[in-house]
Amino acid sequence: MTLHIYGIGSPSGDDQAGWLVVDALEALGVASGADVVIAKLDRPGAGLVARLDAAGHAILIDAMQSGAPPGTLHRFDPADGPLPAADLSSHGFGVFAALALAQALGRLPPRVEVIGIEIAQAAPGDAVSPPVRSAAAKLARQIAATLAG
């Protein structure tokens, strides 16, 4: 069963959180191969649907803002209920919209985990804030440990 791990982000400040998790996983020896696809994605929009088509298990890591303290992890499983897809434009086509579209097409991978990392700021040119950096490293260690187990 192919595992797809995607860190989703942009170069702006804490929005790099998903990318940091991929960097940390790669540093821990997780690499794309016959059974694993690991990649950093920059706002993939509906393109995520085609990417997930071949996945048996998908782990998607993205930055999130809910008002919780920066570095807080949020976990979503589409099996738990309907996904919060909002109005769709291609500019605003987010991860949940892509998953809802894959679900409507009957192409959602059997197992999907969406992990949000609460961020503080996402200003262009800014560095990643310490709590987000440490949450990304911790999450990478957790994922790597699950894979090794």
Add this chain to the structure above:
Amino acid sequence: MTDKRSVAIHVPVLARVEGEGALDLAIEDGDITELRLRIFEPPRFFEKFLEGRHYTEIPDLVARICGICPVAYQLTAASALEKLYGVALSPWSRAMRRVFYCGEWIQSHSLHIHLLAAPDFFGCGNAIELAKQAPDEVRRGLRLQALGNELMDLFGARSVHPVGVRIGGFHAAPSPARVAALRDRLEAALPEARALVRWAAAIPLPADDQDFISVALRQPAGYAIERGDIAASDGLLIEPEAYGTHFTERHEPHSTALFSSYRGQPYLVGPLARLNLNADRLPDAVRALLDDIGFVLPSRNMFHSLTARAVEILLALTEALRLLADYRVPDSPWAPVTPRAGVATGATEAPRGLLWHRYEMDGAGRVVRARIVPPTSQNQARIEEDLRRSLAAFGLDRPDDALRLHCEKVIRNYDPCISCATHFLRLTVRR
């Protein structure tokens, strides 16, 4: 007796368009008293950012204007500057620029048809509802979109804000092995694109018959994409340098995008305008399919825009395959460039229509002044005109929800890219 109520419809944020805009509609005693397409996304000042920048930076700067059509901005700027600097692009660069552009057309048109426009014609509120009704077609659309992205990635190193273009050609040439692998997939997608054209042409569309001027680039041979002269359906044919003497832009208080007019009239740019003017320039295989499905051009039905996009996807795939057939890696993917002072003008066909750039450059290769006229601002006056005519034909006495949906359908025909146009939709109807 007809109900002559007064209606006010306000669509505060238009869904399934790119960027932020709104529509205000007021109907009093059965007449439209106010109709405004408001583009309120803040101005982005790109023309000002470009001042003082070196010519080598321009392709990467203008790519940031749009996440959907960066290639259009890059290649319009590049063609303008290459003309000013007297750069003779190699046959390889010319051909690969067109392939790169075809990738963007395939990507942008597939996205618009399947995610933004088609749900309107199946009674669906969004692409997710459409995906439940027509899963095979939506998946096909997503495959085509992905293929377009890969073509962009092939030459641009990435599909969003690609970085492969330089003045004089490309920074690098893709390997023959990568091109061969993609060519096989383009070949395999041809039947899918033909099926898409047949599917699009079979969608029951509203009847609509409007008189409008089509404006698009035209070439002596071949379907104009990355270069050409500016043609209009009244017979105008001018070089891009003469744009300013025939077309004018004006500011309207309700919009942050400029309104364009031609001889004082609104005009249409985009896929339907292109097909209306250039049907005789389509490859034979594409023409044969249009004859077979009975798609008659020129068309005065703006709802044919969706079919036009499907036709242009097939055209772009066909062109990309033709141009990649004998692919080889050139000695150099770029030609040397020597800057000089002067005015650089370029025009190409972005997925949404004619895109025109003008740069005043100094002798050191720096921008003194820049002017960029995107397709959506050119279509803005035409959209308002279309809404007035289309609503009158649809019936102003219809319920608010029906009026609102009809307005949105009309607007989405134009695939407005509000982010590109702002220097743009939320509907307010008052009756």
